[in-house]
Amino acid sequence: MKVSGGRAVVEVMAKEGVKKAFCVPGESYLSVMDALYQHPEIELISARHEGGASFMAEGYAKASGEVGVCMATRGVGATNLAIGIHTAAQDSTPLVALIGQVERPFKDKEAFQEVNLTGFFSHLCKWTVEIDRVERIPELLQRAFHIATSGRPGPVLVALPHDMLEDEAELNITPSYRSLPPQPHMEDVKQAMDTIRNAERPVLIAGGGVIHAKANRLLVQFAEAMKLPVVTAFRRFDAFPNSHPCYAGWLGFGTPQYLLDAIRGADVVLALGTRFSQVGTQDYTLLSKNSKLIHVDICPDIFGKVYAPSLAIEADAKSFLEQALQAPESGSFISSEDHLKELHDKYLEFSELKADYTEDFVDMDGLMHDLAVCLPKDTIITNDAGNFFGWLSRYYRFEQENTYVGPTSGAMGYGLPAAIGAKLAQPHKQVVSISGDGGFMMTLQEIETAVRYKIPTISIVVNNNIYGTIRAHQERHFPDRAVGTDLSNPDFAGLARLFGAHGEKVEKNIDFAPALQRAIASGLPAVIEVAVNPKILSVGQDKKEVNEKLVSNN
Incomplete structure (x- = not known):
């Protein structure tokens, strides 16, 4: 049976497990909205501004652990949507933005509300694509969901020409697919563990990768086992329970001096799933040249972007922590539990x-x-x-x-x-x-x-x-x-x-x-x-x- 492009888009959304979609209605993707009418299991939330819709989708993705989906019309609606797309990019939030586009024969004529969407959003997104043939909707849209969720998550923009959405074709939509996150090499994990054990003043910085991998509890076990003070990266407060004896504080605006001094004085820093943002690093001044940096991240492009690591481990936070907790012990700790207690006590005093x-x-x-x-x-x-x-x-x-x-x-x-x-x-x-x-x-x-x-x-x-x-x-x-x-x-x-x-x-x-x-x-x-x-x-x-x-x- 032939189906329209609009229906094909929604069928893919259903296959990908989408439960909510956020939008401001637009005439350039009416076929998608009409197909959603036939899929009541996907709730359409119609907002009052595209910026609000994109923030809703981004917040939904963070709170649910699923892909956020937002939709807008061409040009004017898409540019209003940009603030949420930028937020998703900097926050590593999986987001798919579906944008109506001008009709294919009218492109490059400065048509009504025309914007080169793939070019405009290319530096804000992990991937941008315009689907110009209805037959390619399953292939390209499923790829969009995969890219949004794989590796370091982020936003993907899919432009959908108005007339293409009304074309029909016989389509075969395959089940959703996901790739497994990269696993660390055990030799690297052992090296990291030995380095931490031989450190006098180690510190662990926990970022959004811990939250995305749902590795919070593993991190607590790891910090307890290694007697590590844990610092949460900028606006990643819930990566580690703040009242836990291993918690030392957070990075960002107004980070207390005791914590900055402790990190700058650390001989080993384990950075777990963090990109070292400008705010969190106090304008990139956080780490000392004398510190050994062990950087664990799912995305190898992060390594060396701000600080050159002594050891770079490409892995998601969960798989690293699982292997680290299973690694055989070799030698005793040099670091002092008094240092751990001192940092936590200072945090409690600061946050009283x-x-x-x-x-x-x-x-x-x-x-x-x-x-x-x-x-x-x-x-x-x-x-x-x-x-x-x-x-x-x-x-x-x-x-x-x-x-x-x-x-x-x-x-x-x-x-x-x-x-x-x-x-x-x-x-x-x-x-x-x-x-x-x-x-x-x-x-x-x-x-x-x-x-x-x-x-x-x-x-x-x-x-x-x-x-x-x-x-x-x-x-x-x-x-x-x-x-x-x-x-x-x-x-x-x-x-x-x-x-x-x-x-x-x-x-x-x-x-x-x-x-x-x-x-x-x-x-x-x-x-x-x-x-x-x-x-x-x-x-x-x-x-x-x-x-x-x-x-x-x-």
């Missing part, structure tokens, strides 16, 4: 919650205290970009795997739509997004999406009426010359209620925990706006000095 409450504004220290106390340990946290993130990274301890969904790309507008995707992936878990007012305004229209599909996420909006991160940079580099960073905002709680969501505004700490409980009990998508002091822009800022200035000015 402070129940600081104020009456004039919501103190972020107190808010983080209440969040940690009120939320179940398996709650999934998503976040936007912004200075509020400093409080989250410092004070919130992630104890379980698959509880954090955040953008290493630093994309604004990510928090709410990613929470929607995460909640769809893990409907039985509480999902809470934290955003600043600047980032939240970029995708707040997705409140309506959450209401329409009955997706009960909770969005905390930290409102200081400022683009806080940029204001902090301005005050550091150009004091008393702030420009372009003041904002005026709507009543976010009232706006949420207009959408049909639960909305509350909190202006002092004592009211936050009750508002959070009411939001959870409502069973609705919820927005809690918290008013914070615009003079306190960063975690650790001297609040006493700020308050004294405020009193003197009044």
Whole structure:
């Protein structure tokens, strides 16, 4: 039986196990949408902006461990989708973007909404392809899913010309296929183990490869067996339980000096599934030239990109840890357990919650205290970009795997739509997004999406009426010359209620925990706006000095 290109696309999606697809509808891929009507097992989530749809797909992929699928129309829709594709690229998230394209006879004529999609997205994606013949849909689309998930995961873009989707052909769609991750050579594993045993001050840095391989528990066993302090890479907090005695802290914005000193003073660094991002390495200054680097990664292209390893092992994190735990012991450890305890104690001291409450504004220290106390340990946290993130990274301890969904790309507008995707992936878990007012305004229209599909996420909006991160940079580099960073905002709680969501505004700490409980009990998508002091822009800022200035000015 002949089938249309649109139906062939959806049949492949079904074979690949796709359960959710996120989109803004477009005329250039109507055939795909029509075929989805006949496949109710694939839920189509229609968002209010392509950027929101791409963030939902990316968040869904992180929380589910499956491929995220997003769709958009040609040109204008595709370029709106780009922010989520870039996030997936930097976060190593498996994503397939299906984009409608102009009709084949109209190409290269500056047709309506025409963009050279494969060229435009080539440097953002692992692979881009335009399918110009209906007969090739199964071959090329299945390859797209394979590339998105194999090796270091990432985004793949598939352009689908409008007229091609309406062509028909007899097709044979084969079952989905996956390749096994590379296995390490036992000789390399033994060498790595001997090097660690002979180290006085070893450190392990755990990245997204640990999370993707679902190797968290193996990593705990390995760290305990090797007496290794574990550091989580930038925005990979849940790669290792934060209260575990082997946990030493995290890398990123505001990493404490004790941890930077420990890593720079390490004689051996084991990097497990991390690409050494600019933020995590403090502008590529993290490792000392005197440190031996053992770099384990599923993607050999990572080796030497930032730091040249003494030993490079091409393997996924799980297979390396499995072999390492089975490797025969040879000799005793030189490293000191006192060093391990010292680093963990310093982390606990640095991240100790402070129940600081104020009456004039919501103190972020107190808010983080209440969040940690009120939320179940398996709650999934998503976040936007912004200075509020400093409080989250410092004070919130992630104890379980698959509880954090955040953008290493630093994309604004990510928090709410990613929470929607995460909640769809893990409907039985509480999902809470934290955003600043600047980032939240970029995708707040997705409140309506959450209401329409009955997706009960909770969005905390930290409102200081400022683009806080940029204001902090301005005050550091150009004091008393702030420009372009003041904002005026709507009543976010009232706006949420207009959408049909639960909305509350909190202006002092004592009211936050009750508002959070009411939001959870409502069973609705919820927005809690918290008013914070615009003079306190960063975690650790001297609040006493700020308050004294405020009193003197009044």
